[in-house]
Amino acid sequence: MNREQLVEDLKQQIIEQLNLQVKPEEIVAGDPLFNEGLGLDSIDALELIVLMQQKYRIKLANAEEGPKVFQSIDTMADYIIAHQPAANK
């Protein structure tokens, strides 16, 4: 899966997991996920951690990295690519 496909996949997964009432094309990959932007909250953050672990086999190594990793779909995609197991790259 290339980066573009990963971004689209992330949009779809986030919509499904969080039951968001938006379409993938309405989400801008660089927009903030929390507060303004999609308006997600702390419960959603936990859902995103589980989503990354379940779907992409990426475990957030350091909880303090959370705000940076989950800033936007772009930052999530970058983190997944950087931490993907070698076999999936």
Next chain:
Amino acid sequence: MYINAASAISPQLSFRQASFLQDWRLLTGHRAACVEPAYADIIEPKLIRRMSRIIRMGVATAMDTLQQAGCTNPDAIITGTAYGCLEDTGIFLKRMVENQEEMLTPTAFIQSTHNTVGAQVALLLKCHSYNNTFVQRSHSFESSLLDADMFLKENPGAKILVGAADELTDYSYTILERFGLFRSHPAGEGACYFVVGSEPDAGAFARVNGVRTLFRPTPGKLEDALAALLAENGLFAGEIDLVLSGNLPGAAAARQYEVIENQLLASVPKIYFKLLCGEYPTATSFGTWLGATILKSQAIPAGLCDAPPTLMRHFLVYLADTAGYHSLTLLTKC
């Protein structure tokens, strides 16, 4: 205790309908799902996404009845539910099995507790008042009414939001169907909330004059309970104008109704309210909504009662189930 506002979501067109059950339909099939409103008109869309059906139905009826009563911050929120938030419980348990008890998502867990409906209403209202949920099978709604009545005795000026909600899911239908619960009539679901107080408002629906709950009573105990309820209110059996009965012909629980329906109140006209809402443990909340709305409007929707009473002053909501739970709720015109 007076019912000053009432709201119901049921398999009928009952929610915010100007004409009271004018287009009611006899339920057919195995499952009767609620006719749900457009929730976005009632609940902020951002909040809806986390709410399962029972929460949406409960919150919508709670908000609607509070709006009717002009109440923004009730002094108590009391909810009855037998099964609680089954949909989220099912999701949570399924994921627990599939993911081998790891990587569980928080939302389904948080929303799966029985008190979620009452809690969501309180969160939306920012209401820090007394908040309690009763989970007592077929007595869940009646226990809520009794709690509301006791709360009003201690706080006479209070406005209380009291109601009940239960949902039917694929899981619950499959499991309960195995017990033969829905063989002769459809499984149902619904949410009803009321605003009650110790004084009637201008638009009050009815007065709740007493609630009795009994577990596996003998015929004598049932007779005594009815006699005591009537005596407390200076009534005799002949003054009951209508019985709103949870009985259904051919149902597994039909035998349980024998004493009240065919012996003590045999000549009183009856409405079988589960024909409208289906079989579910807190269906008496729908029966109470139906009875209170008839008392307020002084009209019975056409075809609902074989021999409609000429006077509509005192109604009895009666429920009995196969497990032996019986309840008697006396409603009186305001």
